Amino acid sequence: MKLPFTREQFLEVFHKYNISVYPLQVLLLLLAVLTIMIIYRGSKRQQKMVPIILATFWIWMGIVYHIGYFSAINKVAYLFGMLFILQGIFFLHYGLKKFPLFTFQKNIRSITSVLLLIYALIFYPLTGHFAGHDYPYSPTFGLPCPTTIFTLAVFLLTQPRIPFYLSIIPLLWSIIGFSAAFSLGIYEDAGLIVSAFAFSALYFLNGKRPQPF
Template identity: 40%
Template sequence: MLPFTPEQFLAVFSDYNQAIWPVQVAAYLLGAFAVILLFFKRREAADPAISGILASMWLWTGIGYHGLWFAAINKAAYLFAASFIIQGCYLFYSGFSRQIHFGVRPGTATWVGMTFIAYAAIVYPLIGTATGHSYPHMPMFGVTPCPVTIFTFGLLLLTTSAVPRWLLVIPFAWSLVGGSAAILLRVPQDWLLLVSGFIAAALIAFRDSWATRAAGKPKSA
């Protein structure tokens, strides 16, 4: 049994979205910039920038949404806030310590990653609007947990180096926690979130394992 009703849940989004406007616009611009940077040739600048954008989304959502707004109806939000802040800090560290490299390369992971990004930014709010959760009573891209998590999985699938496994732990956990809203709170746009962690983790593990084996094979004469 949840400690709040679906109506209270949606009311939090309404109050939150109206209070932070126009941060949602900035989130979309940052998200678009991150995608553009995937094709930027100067990786020494692009990789930390993409990680920084992702980190800022996790930190904002952890502090702003979970800590200051969602906690008003669910005290577990303080735990969620702490986990999102940890994820944001780790994303900053991974990007600026060159542990992760973003980019587009052929393969299923790339197509799925692009699909996740498009879903988080475009399809997610459209489904919300179509099912009666129009703005401001809806989770918005870049500033609320579920779209941020799907977007993060999308970008982690668009990497040219192995993804540090610890970067997947908190997003995977939230895909289950947040994805439960699809069932418990009647938020149909979160159905993809519920399975996104399994899809992303499996594809990343397979892709990175295959790349490691391929790199270890001796070149033919």
């Protein structure tokens, strides 16, 4: 894949983003931890917050990262930004109109979800460290790739399973983000394609019929 920017330019975007928004990326990480706590111990009413938190992540990535920073080296980022904002709106619609239930169970979906959550929050940055992508030249949580892995992991915990339209943009980004970042040596993004494959397989092979829009 021929990209309109170099590896150095790509890492510099992370550098500028991380320096400029600090310490907000810490808050985004804490929101991710809060999401897991709500799923594990929260009441059904508290779980209404999960889609709203996911909406916050995706709207943030669309406006701040894609449009605010990534667009400086890739004009297609404006399109990415609009898609991410749209995904955030989808989450708001789902969270406010539906009453989703998220739960950890003793099944393959939950086990896979836990592994992906651990990867997104812990092993993603560790893999980046060993690949030479140290802060601030690293994709912190709240940037598209680790947050997409986290999102797909949360999807696996929904009861009943989510409407398929909610997964289209995250799955598309998994393919786009993986193909671009991996060609630039961002090897931690291998988790994108793994999470997309795992989610897709479990969605279609282990669940009820999709809910209507």
